[in-house]
Amino acid sequence: MFQEFYGSFFQHPVMLWAIPLLYVGLRFRALSGLERPSFLAPYLKLVTVGTLLDATLTTESIIEWASVSPGLAQAIAIVFVILGDFRVLYLVLRLHGSPYQTGIAALAMSLVVPLLQGLLTQIFPEWFANVRHTFLVYELLFIALLVALLLRQRKLENEPGVQLARDVLVYALTYYCLWATADIIIVAGFDVGYLIRVIPNVLYYGVFVVFVDYRASVRPLGTRSLKATLVVSLIALLGLPLGCSRADGSPAPCGETRPVSTEAPRVAPESARIRLGDPKGEGREVTLAEVEKALGAGKKVETFDPYYSAHKAFWGWPASEFLAWAFPGQGEGGEVELRAVDGYEVRLSLSQLARDRAFFVYADAELPSWAPIGPRAADPGPLYLVWPGEKHTDLTTHPRPYSVVALRKVSEEKVRFGPPEGFAEGTPERRGEELFESRCIRCHAMNQVGGKVGPDLNVPRNILEYRAEADVVAYIRDPGAFRYGTMPSHPDLSEEDLSALTQFLRAMQKFKHDPGSKGAH
Numbered sequence: 001m002f003q004e005f006y007g008s009f010f011q012h013p014v015m016l017w018a019i020p021l022l023y024v025g026l027r028f029r030a031l032s033g034l035e036r037p038s039f040l041a042p043y044l045k046l047v048t049v050g051t052l053l054d055a056t057l058t059t060e061s062i063i064e065w066a067s068v069s070p071g072l073a074q075a076i077a078i079v080f081v082i083l084g085d086f087r088v089l090y091l092v093l094r095l096h097g098s099p100y101q102t103g104i105a106a107l108a109m110s111l112v113v114p115l116l117q118g119l120l121t122q123i124f125p126e127w128f129a130n131v132r133h134t135f136l137v138y139e140l141l142f143i144a145l146l147v148a149l150l151l152r153q154r155k156l157e158n159e160p161g162v163q164l165a166r167d168v169l170v171y172a173l174t175y176y177c178l179w180a181t182a183d184i185i186i187v188a189g190f191d192v193g194y195l196i197r198v199i200p201n202v203l204y205y206g207v208f209v210v211f212v213d214y215r216a217s218v219r220p221l222g223t224r225s226l227k228a229t230l231v232v233s234l235i236a237l238l239g240l241p242l243g244c245s246r247a248d249g250s251p252a253p254c255g256e257t258r259p260v261s262t263e264a265p266r267v268a269p270e271s272a273r274i275r276l277g278d279p280k281g282e283g284r285e286v287t288l289a290e291v292e293k294a295l296g297a298g299k300k301v302e303t304f305d306p307y308y309s310a311h312k313a314f315w316g317w318p319a320s321e322f323l324a325w326a327f328p329g330q331g332e333g334g335e336v337e338l339r340a341v342d343g344y345e346v347r348l349s350l351s352q353l354a355r356d357r358a359f360f361v362y363a364d365a366e367l368p369s370w371a372p373i374g375p376r377a378a379d380p381g382p383l384y385l386v387w388p389g390e391k392h393t394d395l396t397t398h399p400r401p402y403s404v405v406a407l408r409k410v411s412e413e414k415v416r417f418g419p420p421e422g423f424a425e426g427t428p429e430r431r432g433e434e435l436f437e438s439r440c441i442r443c444h445a446m447n448q449v450g451g452k453v454g455p456d457l458n459v460p461r462n463i464l465e466y467r468a469e470a471d472v473v474a475y476i477r478d479p480g481a482f483r484y485g486t487m488p489s490h491p492d493l494s495e496e497d498l499s500a501l502t503q504f505l506r507a508m509q510k511f512k513h514d515p516g517s518k519g520a521h
Contacts, residue, residue: 037094037095039099040213047087047208050083051209081138082111082114085113086110087208088168089149092168094106095164113141120137132183132311136187140180143180150169150173153166168212171208272288272382274286276327276406276408277408288362295325299318300365301314301315304389304393306393307373314361314363314386315362316359316360316362316386319360323350323409334349335348335349335409336353336407336408336409338401338404338406339406339408340403341404341405342376342378342403346442347441347442357388358386359388362381362382362383378403380403382405383405384400385399396439397438432502432505433504435501436504445457447459447512447513447514448514459512459513462505462508464506476490476501477489
Protein backbone atom coordinates (compact mmCIF):
# COMPACT_ATOMS: atom_id res chain seq x y z
CA MET A 1 0.00 0.00 0.00
CA PHE A 2 2.62 2.57 1.11
CA GLN A 3 5.11 1.51 -1.55
CA GLU A 4 2.55 2.22 -4.27
CA PHE A 5 2.15 5.77 -2.95
CA TYR A 6 5.92 6.15 -2.56
CA GLY A 7 6.47 5.37 -6.24
CA SER A 8 3.61 7.56 -7.44
CA PHE A 9 3.99 10.75 -9.46
CA PHE A 10 2.26 12.71 -6.69
CA GLN A 11 4.99 11.97 -4.16
CA HIS A 12 7.85 12.22 -6.63
CA PRO A 13 8.28 14.82 -8.01
CA VAL A 14 5.07 16.83 -7.40
CA MET A 15 5.22 16.85 -3.60
CA LEU A 16 8.97 17.49 -3.72
CA TRP A 17 8.58 20.45 -6.08
CA ALA A 18 6.08 22.35 -3.98
CA ILE A 19 8.22 23.97 -1.28
CA PRO A 20 11.26 25.01 -3.37
CA LEU A 21 9.05 26.43 -6.13
CA LEU A 22 6.99 28.40 -3.62
CA TYR A 23 10.14 29.63 -1.94
CA VAL A 24 11.79 30.73 -5.20
CA GLY A 25 8.60 32.54 -6.18
CA LEU A 26 8.37 34.48 -2.92
CA ARG A 27 11.90 35.45 -1.98
CA PHE A 28 15.66 35.07 -2.14
CA ARG A 29 16.70 37.58 0.49
CA ALA A 30 17.33 37.51 4.21
CA LEU A 31 14.35 37.14 6.51
CA SER A 32 15.56 39.64 9.08
CA GLY A 33 18.18 41.72 7.32
CA LEU A 34 21.06 40.11 9.19
CA GLU A 35 24.32 39.84 7.30
CA ARG A 36 24.78 36.63 5.37
CA PRO A 37 27.70 35.22 3.34
CA SER A 38 27.74 36.79 -0.13
CA PHE A 39 27.99 33.45 -1.92
CA LEU A 40 24.83 32.10 -0.28
CA ALA A 41 22.22 33.59 -2.65
CA PRO A 42 23.75 32.20 -5.89
CA TYR A 43 24.47 28.91 -4.09
CA LEU A 44 20.81 28.55 -3.08
CA LYS A 45 19.62 29.36 -6.59
CA LEU A 46 21.86 26.70 -8.12
CA VAL A 47 20.81 24.17 -5.48
CA THR A 48 17.13 24.87 -6.20
CA VAL A 49 17.59 24.31 -9.94
CA GLY A 50 19.54 21.10 -9.27
CA THR A 51 16.88 19.87 -6.84
CA LEU A 52 14.06 20.39 -9.34
CA LEU A 53 16.06 18.61 -12.06
CA ASP A 54 16.78 15.74 -9.66
CA ALA A 55 13.13 15.36 -8.64
CA THR A 56 12.10 15.37 -12.31
CA LEU A 57 14.73 13.39 -14.21
CA THR A 58 14.87 10.52 -11.72
CA THR A 59 11.10 10.01 -11.74
CA GLU A 60 10.08 6.54 -12.97
CA SER A 61 7.27 7.85 -15.17
CA ILE A 62 9.61 10.39 -16.83
CA ILE A 63 12.23 7.67 -17.41
CA GLU A 64 9.64 5.43 -19.07
CA TRP A 65 8.19 8.32 -21.13
CA ALA A 66 11.65 9.28 -22.43
CA SER A 67 12.54 5.59 -23.06
CA VAL A 68 15.74 5.98 -21.03
CA SER A 69 17.77 2.78 -20.85
CA PRO A 70 18.22 1.20 -17.38
CA GLY A 71 21.97 1.84 -17.50
CA LEU A 72 21.56 5.53 -18.30
CA ALA A 73 18.79 5.93 -15.70
CA GLN A 74 21.07 4.43 -13.07
CA ALA A 75 23.94 6.72 -14.10
CA ILE A 76 21.67 9.80 -13.85
CA ALA A 77 20.51 8.72 -10.39
CA ILE A 78 24.10 8.22 -9.17
CA VAL A 79 25.13 11.66 -10.45
CA PHE A 80 22.29 13.34 -8.57
CA VAL A 81 23.08 11.38 -5.39
CA ILE A 82 26.66 12.65 -5.52
CA LEU A 83 25.47 16.21 -6.25
CA GLY A 84 23.05 16.01 -3.32
CA ASP A 85 25.94 15.12 -1.00
CA PHE A 86 28.21 17.68 -2.65
CA ARG A 87 25.81 20.56 -1.90
CA VAL A 88 26.05 19.83 1.85
CA LEU A 89 29.80 19.29 1.93
CA TYR A 90 30.52 22.35 -0.23
CA LEU A 91 28.42 24.64 1.96
CA VAL A 92 29.97 23.37 5.19
CA LEU A 93 33.54 23.77 3.90
CA ARG A 94 32.87 27.04 2.04
CA LEU A 95 31.74 28.80 5.21
CA HIS A 96 35.37 28.91 6.34
CA GLY A 97 37.38 28.27 3.16
CA SER A 98 38.20 29.60 -0.32
CA PRO A 99 35.94 28.75 -3.30
CA TYR A 100 38.50 26.75 -5.30
CA GLN A 101 39.92 24.70 -2.45
CA THR A 102 36.46 24.13 -1.05
CA GLY A 103 35.14 22.85 -4.38
CA ILE A 104 37.99 20.36 -4.81
CA ALA A 105 37.77 19.12 -1.22
CA ALA A 106 33.96 18.82 -1.29
CA LEU A 107 34.04 16.88 -4.59
CA ALA A 108 36.70 14.50 -3.24
CA MET A 109 34.70 13.90 -0.07
CA SER A 110 31.52 13.37 -2.12
CA LEU A 111 33.21 10.51 -3.96
CA VAL A 112 34.50 8.71 -0.86
CA VAL A 113 31.21 7.01 0.06
CA PRO A 114 30.17 5.90 -3.49
CA LEU A 115 33.68 4.54 -4.16
CA LEU A 116 33.68 2.63 -0.88
CA GLN A 117 30.14 1.42 -1.64
CA GLY A 118 31.31 0.20 -5.07
CA LEU A 119 34.21 -1.68 -3.48
CA LEU A 120 31.91 -3.43 -1.00
CA THR A 121 29.54 -4.33 -3.83
CA GLN A 122 32.38 -6.06 -5.68
CA ILE A 123 33.39 -7.98 -2.54
CA PHE A 124 29.83 -9.00 -1.53
CA PRO A 125 27.84 -9.06 -4.82
CA GLU A 126 25.13 -11.46 -3.63
CA TRP A 127 24.26 -9.40 -0.55
CA PHE A 128 24.06 -6.21 -2.61
CA ALA A 129 21.77 -7.86 -5.18
CA ASN A 130 18.99 -6.42 -3.01
CA VAL A 131 19.00 -2.73 -3.95
CA ARG A 132 17.63 -1.83 -0.52
CA HIS A 133 20.86 -3.19 1.02
CA THR A 134 22.79 -0.88 -1.30
CA PHE A 135 20.79 2.14 -0.16
CA LEU A 136 21.18 1.22 3.51
CA VAL A 137 24.96 0.76 3.42
CA TYR A 138 25.38 4.03 1.50
CA GLU A 139 23.28 5.85 4.09
CA LEU A 140 25.20 4.39 7.03
CA LEU A 141 28.54 5.29 5.44
CA PHE A 142 27.46 8.87 4.81
CA ILE A 143 26.11 9.13 8.37
CA ALA A 144 29.60 8.20 9.59
CA LEU A 145 31.10 10.92 7.37
CA LEU A 146 28.65 13.53 8.70
CA VAL A 147 29.41 12.60 12.31
CA ALA A 148 33.15 12.95 11.61
CA LEU A 149 32.57 16.42 10.17
CA LEU A 150 30.45 17.40 13.17
CA LEU A 151 33.26 16.42 15.52
CA ARG A 152 35.66 18.49 13.41
CA GLN A 153 33.43 21.54 13.82
CA ARG A 154 34.12 21.51 17.56
CA LYS A 155 37.69 22.57 16.81
CA LEU A 156 36.50 25.61 14.86
CA GLU A 157 34.37 27.26 17.56
CA ASN A 158 35.69 30.79 17.00
CA GLU A 159 35.65 30.84 13.20
CA PRO A 160 32.84 32.64 11.31
CA GLY A 161 30.05 30.47 9.92
CA VAL A 162 30.78 27.52 12.18
CA GLN A 163 27.29 27.54 13.74
CA LEU A 164 25.58 27.54 10.34
CA ALA A 165 27.87 24.73 9.18
CA ARG A 166 26.94 22.72 12.27
CA ASP A 167 23.24 23.34 11.72
CA VAL A 168 23.50 22.15 8.09
CA LEU A 169 25.37 19.00 9.16
CA VAL A 170 22.70 18.20 11.76
CA TYR A 171 19.96 18.77 9.18
CA ALA A 172 21.64 16.40 6.69
CA LEU A 173 22.26 13.88 9.46
CA THR A 174 18.56 13.99 10.31
CA TYR A 175 17.30 13.06 6.85
CA TYR A 176 20.03 10.44 6.37
CA CYS A 177 19.14 8.81 9.71
CA LEU A 178 15.48 8.78 8.71
CA TRP A 179 16.36 7.21 5.34
CA ALA A 180 18.40 4.52 7.08
CA THR A 181 15.60 3.91 9.57
CA ALA A 182 13.07 3.49 6.78
CA ASP A 183 15.32 1.09 4.85
CA ILE A 184 15.97 -1.03 7.94
CA ILE A 185 12.20 -1.32 8.37
CA ILE A 186 11.70 -2.17 4.67
CA VAL A 187 14.43 -4.82 4.75
CA ALA A 188 12.72 -6.24 7.84
CA GLY A 189 9.59 -6.63 5.71
CA PHE A 190 7.41 -3.75 6.96
CA ASP A 191 5.64 -1.77 4.25
CA VAL A 192 5.33 1.28 6.52
CA GLY A 193 9.01 1.98 5.83
CA TYR A 194 8.03 3.50 2.49
CA LEU A 195 5.76 5.97 4.27
CA ILE A 196 8.63 6.94 6.58
CA ARG A 197 10.90 7.54 3.57
CA VAL A 198 8.56 10.31 2.40
CA ILE A 199 9.65 12.47 5.38
CA PRO A 200 13.41 12.58 4.59
CA ASN A 201 12.58 12.95 0.90
CA VAL A 202 10.68 16.16 1.65
CA LEU A 203 13.53 17.35 3.89
CA TYR A 204 16.09 16.58 1.19
CA TYR A 205 14.25 17.95 -1.84
CA GLY A 206 11.71 20.40 -0.54
CA VAL A 207 12.99 22.03 2.66
CA PHE A 208 16.79 22.13 2.32
CA VAL A 209 16.93 25.52 0.57
CA VAL A 210 14.40 27.02 2.99
CA PHE A 211 16.28 25.67 6.00
CA VAL A 212 19.69 26.99 4.89
CA ASP A 213 18.35 30.45 4.04
CA TYR A 214 16.41 30.67 7.29
CA ARG A 215 19.29 29.48 9.52
CA ALA A 216 21.64 31.94 7.81
CA SER A 217 19.22 34.81 8.50
CA VAL A 218 18.07 34.28 12.08
CA ARG A 219 19.34 32.95 15.38
CA PRO A 220 21.26 29.67 14.99
CA LEU A 221 19.98 26.41 16.43
CA GLY A 222 22.18 26.45 19.50
CA THR A 223 23.71 23.62 21.49
CA ARG A 224 20.49 22.32 23.03
CA SER A 225 18.71 22.08 19.68
CA LEU A 226 21.77 20.41 18.20
CA LYS A 227 21.88 17.73 20.89
CA ALA A 228 18.10 17.22 20.75
CA THR A 229 18.19 16.71 16.98
CA LEU A 230 21.03 14.19 17.28
CA VAL A 231 19.19 12.23 20.00
CA VAL A 232 15.96 12.12 17.98
CA SER A 233 17.86 10.99 14.89
CA LEU A 234 19.62 8.17 16.76
CA ILE A 235 16.37 7.01 18.36
CA ALA A 236 14.73 6.97 14.92
CA LEU A 237 17.65 5.02 13.51
CA LEU A 238 17.47 2.32 16.19
CA GLY A 239 13.71 2.04 16.68
CA LEU A 240 10.68 0.77 14.81
CA PRO A 241 7.53 2.93 14.57
CA LEU A 242 4.21 2.06 16.14
CA GLY A 243 1.55 0.55 13.97
CA CYS A 244 3.77 -1.81 11.99
CA SER A 245 2.42 -4.45 9.65
CA ARG A 246 3.91 -7.64 8.35
CA ALA A 247 4.82 -8.18 4.72
CA ASP A 248 1.61 -10.15 4.25
CA GLY A 249 -0.46 -7.19 5.51
CA SER A 250 -1.40 -8.64 8.91
CA PRO A 251 -0.81 -6.48 12.03
CA ALA A 252 2.36 -6.96 14.04
CA PRO A 253 3.50 -5.44 17.35
CA CYS A 254 6.25 -2.83 17.17
CA GLY A 255 9.71 -4.35 17.10
CA GLU A 256 8.62 -7.83 16.02
CA THR A 257 11.17 -9.51 13.77
CA ARG A 258 10.24 -11.80 10.93
CA PRO A 259 10.98 -15.50 11.34
CA VAL A 260 13.32 -15.86 8.36
CA SER A 261 14.57 -19.42 8.25
CA THR A 262 18.22 -20.14 7.50
CA GLU A 263 17.66 -23.68 6.23
CA ALA A 264 15.28 -24.79 3.52
CA PRO A 265 12.22 -26.58 4.95
CA ARG A 266 11.76 -30.17 3.93
CA VAL A 267 8.88 -30.72 1.51
CA ALA A 268 6.17 -33.01 2.85
CA PRO A 269 5.59 -36.19 0.75
CA GLU A 270 1.85 -35.51 0.72
CA SER A 271 2.33 -32.20 -1.13
CA ALA A 272 0.11 -31.56 -4.13
CA ARG A 273 1.13 -33.27 -7.34
CA ILE A 274 2.57 -31.45 -10.34
CA ARG A 275 1.64 -32.57 -13.86
CA LEU A 276 4.60 -32.66 -16.27
CA GLY A 277 3.49 -33.12 -19.88
CA ASP A 278 5.68 -33.41 -22.95
CA PRO A 279 4.94 -32.21 -26.52
CA LYS A 280 3.42 -35.60 -27.44
CA GLY A 281 0.68 -35.22 -24.89
CA GLU A 282 2.11 -37.88 -22.61
CA GLY A 283 3.23 -36.97 -19.14
CA ARG A 284 3.68 -37.89 -15.53
CA GLU A 285 2.74 -36.58 -12.12
CA VAL A 286 5.33 -35.85 -9.46
CA THR A 287 5.25 -34.62 -5.88
CA LEU A 288 7.42 -31.86 -4.49
CA ALA A 289 9.14 -34.52 -2.40
CA GLU A 290 10.28 -36.23 -5.61
CA VAL A 291 11.59 -32.91 -6.93
CA GLU A 292 13.45 -32.38 -3.66
CA LYS A 293 15.00 -35.83 -3.89
CA ALA A 294 16.29 -35.06 -7.38
CA LEU A 295 17.32 -31.40 -6.99
CA GLY A 296 17.94 -30.99 -3.28
CA ALA A 297 16.17 -28.85 -0.70
CA GLY A 298 16.27 -25.71 -2.81
CA LYS A 299 17.86 -22.28 -2.48
CA LYS A 300 16.71 -19.07 -0.85
CA VAL A 301 15.73 -16.33 -3.31
CA GLU A 302 14.96 -12.72 -2.36
CA THR A 303 12.76 -10.49 -4.48
CA PHE A 304 10.44 -7.54 -4.40
CA ASP A 305 7.06 -9.17 -4.93
CA PRO A 306 4.45 -7.00 -6.74
CA TYR A 307 1.59 -9.16 -5.47
CA TYR A 308 2.58 -8.81 -1.82
CA SER A 309 3.92 -5.26 -2.40
CA ALA A 310 6.88 -6.11 -0.20
CA HIS A 311 10.35 -7.57 -0.19
CA LYS A 312 10.04 -11.32 0.23
CA ALA A 313 12.26 -14.36 0.63
CA PHE A 314 11.27 -17.83 -0.65
CA TRP A 315 12.70 -21.32 -0.94
CA GLY A 316 12.75 -22.86 -4.39
CA TRP A 317 14.67 -24.23 -7.36
CA PRO A 318 16.13 -22.33 -10.32
CA ALA A 319 13.64 -22.69 -13.19
CA SER A 320 16.38 -23.81 -15.61
CA GLU A 321 17.42 -26.67 -13.28
CA PHE A 322 13.81 -27.65 -12.59
CA LEU A 323 12.89 -27.78 -16.30
CA ALA A 324 16.06 -29.65 -17.29
CA TRP A 325 15.06 -32.33 -14.78
CA ALA A 326 11.36 -32.24 -15.69
CA PHE A 327 11.94 -32.55 -19.46
CA PRO A 328 15.25 -34.38 -19.95
CA GLY A 329 16.75 -34.55 -23.42
CA GLN A 330 14.39 -31.97 -24.92
CA GLY A 331 16.95 -29.18 -25.36
CA GLU A 332 17.28 -25.75 -23.86
CA GLY A 333 15.22 -23.86 -26.46
CA GLY A 334 11.52 -23.34 -26.94
CA GLU A 335 8.92 -22.39 -24.37
CA VAL A 336 7.24 -23.86 -21.33
CA GLU A 337 3.52 -23.54 -20.69
CA LEU A 338 2.50 -23.11 -17.06
CA ARG A 339 -1.05 -23.82 -15.94
CA ALA A 340 -2.50 -22.73 -12.60
CA VAL A 341 -5.17 -24.48 -10.60
CA ASP A 342 -7.80 -21.95 -11.76
CA GLY A 343 -7.04 -22.60 -15.46
CA TYR A 344 -4.76 -19.61 -16.03
CA GLU A 345 -2.10 -20.46 -18.63
CA VAL A 346 1.03 -18.58 -19.62
CA ARG A 347 3.90 -19.37 -21.98
CA LEU A 348 7.46 -18.28 -21.24
CA SER A 349 10.64 -18.82 -23.21
CA LEU A 350 13.26 -20.99 -21.59
CA SER A 351 15.92 -18.50 -22.61
CA GLN A 352 14.19 -15.72 -20.61
CA LEU A 353 13.74 -17.98 -17.59
CA ALA A 354 17.46 -18.82 -17.64
CA ARG A 355 18.69 -15.30 -18.48
CA ASP A 356 16.70 -13.57 -15.74
CA ARG A 357 17.25 -16.41 -13.23
CA ALA A 358 13.62 -17.26 -12.51
CA PHE A 359 12.78 -19.62 -9.63
CA PHE A 360 9.99 -22.08 -8.95
CA VAL A 361 9.43 -21.53 -5.23
CA TYR A 362 7.57 -23.89 -2.91
CA ALA A 363 7.73 -22.17 0.51
CA ASP A 364 7.82 -18.74 2.13
CA ALA A 365 11.11 -18.30 4.02
CA GLU A 366 9.57 -15.70 6.34
CA LEU A 367 6.29 -17.32 7.35
CA PRO A 368 5.36 -20.82 8.58
CA SER A 369 2.86 -21.17 5.72
CA TRP A 370 1.90 -19.36 2.52
CA ALA A 371 0.20 -15.97 2.89
CA PRO A 372 -2.79 -15.50 0.53
CA ILE A 373 -1.86 -13.92 -2.76
CA GLY A 374 -3.57 -12.03 -5.58
CA PRO A 375 -7.02 -10.44 -5.82
CA ARG A 376 -8.73 -13.72 -4.92
CA ALA A 377 -6.48 -14.40 -1.89
CA ALA A 378 -5.32 -17.71 -3.38
CA ASP A 379 -2.80 -20.19 -2.00
CA PRO A 380 0.42 -19.71 -4.09
CA GLY A 381 1.37 -23.40 -3.76
CA PRO A 382 2.36 -25.89 -4.87
CA LEU A 383 4.63 -23.81 -7.16
CA TYR A 384 4.99 -20.06 -7.61
CA LEU A 385 7.23 -18.54 -10.30
CA VAL A 386 9.27 -15.55 -9.11
CA TRP A 387 12.13 -13.43 -10.46
CA PRO A 388 14.90 -12.40 -8.04
CA GLY A 389 15.91 -8.86 -7.17
CA GLU A 390 13.98 -5.69 -7.95
CA LYS A 391 14.48 -5.29 -11.70
CA HIS A 392 11.86 -7.74 -12.95
CA THR A 393 8.69 -6.56 -11.21
CA ASP A 394 6.66 -5.71 -14.33
CA LEU A 395 4.01 -8.45 -14.55
CA THR A 396 3.56 -7.73 -18.25
CA THR A 397 7.12 -8.65 -19.21
CA HIS A 398 7.83 -10.99 -16.26
CA PRO A 399 4.59 -12.78 -15.26
CA ARG A 400 4.45 -14.50 -11.89
CA PRO A 401 1.95 -17.36 -12.17
CA TYR A 402 1.09 -18.84 -8.79
CA SER A 403 -0.79 -22.02 -7.80
CA VAL A 404 1.00 -23.74 -10.70
CA VAL A 405 -0.08 -27.38 -11.00
CA ALA A 406 1.03 -28.31 -14.54
CA LEU A 407 3.94 -27.62 -16.89
CA ARG A 408 4.26 -28.52 -20.56
CA LYS A 409 7.26 -28.09 -22.85
CA VAL A 410 6.31 -26.35 -26.10
CA SER A 411 8.08 -26.80 -29.41
CA GLU A 412 10.76 -24.31 -30.47
CA GLU A 413 8.83 -23.76 -33.68
CA LYS A 414 7.59 -20.16 -33.78
CA VAL A 415 3.87 -19.64 -34.21
CA ARG A 416 3.27 -17.55 -37.32
CA PHE A 417 0.13 -15.51 -37.66
CA GLY A 418 -1.14 -13.83 -40.79
CA PRO A 419 0.13 -14.67 -44.30
CA PRO A 420 2.41 -17.73 -44.67
CA GLU A 421 5.34 -15.49 -45.59
CA GLY A 422 4.61 -13.20 -42.67
CA PHE A 423 3.78 -9.52 -42.58
CA ALA A 424 6.41 -7.41 -44.27
CA GLU A 425 9.17 -5.87 -42.17
CA GLY A 426 8.54 -2.27 -41.19
CA THR A 427 4.77 -2.42 -41.66
CA PRO A 428 2.30 -1.54 -38.88
CA GLU A 429 0.90 -5.08 -39.15
CA ARG A 430 4.31 -6.57 -38.36
CA ARG A 431 4.77 -4.18 -35.44
CA GLY A 432 1.29 -5.07 -34.18
CA GLU A 433 2.09 -8.78 -34.44
CA GLU A 434 5.25 -8.29 -32.38
CA LEU A 435 3.33 -6.35 -29.75
CA PHE A 436 0.65 -9.04 -29.62
CA GLU A 437 3.26 -11.77 -29.09
CA SER A 438 5.10 -9.81 -26.39
CA ARG A 439 2.09 -8.32 -24.57
CA CYS A 440 -1.10 -10.23 -25.31
CA ILE A 441 -0.58 -13.88 -26.23
CA ARG A 442 -0.06 -14.98 -22.63
CA CYS A 443 -3.71 -14.24 -21.89
CA HIS A 444 -5.40 -14.05 -25.33
CA ALA A 445 -5.36 -16.57 -28.16
CA MET A 446 -5.17 -15.86 -31.88
CA ASN A 447 -6.69 -18.65 -33.99
CA GLN A 448 -6.86 -20.85 -30.86
CA VAL A 449 -3.12 -20.41 -30.17
CA GLY A 450 -2.22 -18.61 -26.95
CA GLY A 451 -3.58 -18.01 -23.48
CA LYS A 452 -6.99 -18.96 -22.19
CA VAL A 453 -7.50 -16.18 -19.63
CA GLY A 454 -9.12 -13.80 -22.10
CA PRO A 455 -11.14 -14.49 -25.27
CA ASP A 456 -9.68 -15.48 -28.63
CA LEU A 457 -9.39 -12.26 -30.62
CA ASN A 458 -9.88 -13.71 -34.12
CA VAL A 459 -12.19 -16.77 -34.07
CA PRO A 460 -15.00 -17.36 -34.43
CA ARG A 461 -15.28 -13.59 -34.88
CA ASN A 462 -12.51 -11.01 -34.92
CA ILE A 463 -12.94 -8.51 -32.09
CA LEU A 464 -13.11 -5.61 -34.59
CA GLU A 465 -16.13 -7.29 -36.19
CA TYR A 466 -18.25 -6.62 -33.12
CA ARG A 467 -16.41 -3.83 -31.27
CA ALA A 468 -15.64 -0.31 -32.51
CA GLU A 469 -11.94 0.32 -33.02
CA ALA A 470 -11.99 3.37 -30.72
CA ASP A 471 -13.51 1.25 -27.93
CA VAL A 472 -10.89 -1.48 -28.41
CA VAL A 473 -8.07 1.06 -28.22
CA ALA A 474 -9.53 2.68 -25.09
CA TYR A 475 -10.03 -0.72 -23.47
CA ILE A 476 -6.42 -1.81 -24.14
CA ARG A 477 -5.11 1.40 -22.61
CA ASP A 478 -7.30 1.31 -19.48
CA PRO A 479 -9.57 -1.74 -19.10
CA GLY A 480 -10.44 -0.72 -15.54
CA ALA A 481 -12.40 2.22 -16.92
CA PHE A 482 -14.81 -0.27 -18.55
CA ARG A 483 -15.07 -3.11 -16.05
CA TYR A 484 -13.27 -4.79 -13.18
CA GLY A 485 -11.12 -7.72 -14.24
CA THR A 486 -7.62 -9.13 -14.44
CA MET A 487 -6.45 -7.41 -17.62
CA PRO A 488 -3.71 -4.84 -16.81
CA SER A 489 -3.68 -1.30 -18.17
CA HIS A 490 -1.04 -0.30 -20.74
CA PRO A 491 -0.34 3.41 -20.26
CA ASP A 492 3.12 3.02 -21.81
CA LEU A 493 1.77 2.09 -25.26
CA SER A 494 1.97 5.02 -27.66
CA GLU A 495 -0.71 6.01 -30.15
CA GLU A 496 1.50 4.47 -32.84
CA ASP A 497 1.66 1.19 -30.90
CA LEU A 498 -2.10 1.07 -30.44
CA SER A 499 -2.65 1.84 -34.13
CA ALA A 500 -0.27 -0.99 -35.08
CA LEU A 501 -2.18 -3.40 -32.83
CA THR A 502 -5.54 -2.54 -34.37
CA GLN A 503 -4.13 -2.78 -37.91
CA PHE A 504 -2.77 -6.23 -37.05
CA LEU A 505 -6.16 -7.28 -35.67
CA ARG A 506 -7.93 -5.96 -38.76
CA ALA A 507 -5.50 -7.76 -41.09
CA MET A 508 -6.04 -11.04 -39.21
CA GLN A 509 -9.68 -11.12 -40.33
CA LYS A 510 -8.35 -12.50 -43.64
CA PHE A 511 -6.38 -15.28 -41.97
CA LYS A 512 -8.82 -17.08 -39.72
CA HIS A 513 -8.07 -20.64 -38.71
CA ASP A 514 -10.25 -22.34 -36.13
CA PRO A 515 -9.02 -25.85 -35.31
CA GLY A 516 -11.71 -26.17 -32.66
CA SER A 517 -14.67 -25.58 -34.95
CA LYS A 518 -16.90 -28.43 -36.17
CA GLY A 519 -15.78 -27.96 -39.77
CA ALA A 520 -12.06 -28.05 -39.00
CA HIS A 521 -10.04 -30.98 -40.31
